[in-house]
Amino acid sequence: MHEMGLAAEIIRVVSEEARAAGGAAVSVLRLRVGEWAGVEVESLRFALEAMGEDTLLAGCRVEIETVAPLFRCGECNATYAGDGYFAACAHCGAFGGELVQGDELTVAELEVEEA
């Protein structure tokens, strides 16, 4: 389950950020996960809760926002939603837009409790 590895990496990055901010604990962790990130959201949540127990993330609330794929058209520069790389631009009908969101895994927000 590669969500374990992702969770370990998130915990490492978030712990560093929280420490740098002088925090003693992380109370809320908000993530943005693209629908195409290849991440099973509930597995990631479980891994974060299980592996975060002995870290600054112990007991923190994990909020995961999923992000639908969005493309930018190479012809008319419009952005449009699509369910695959072969989805046509909703504005001009061109194919082959560039994915601009939907494959990300980012920490959107962190709430830290001070020591």
Ligand SMILES: [Zn+2]
């Ligand atoms: Zn277009």
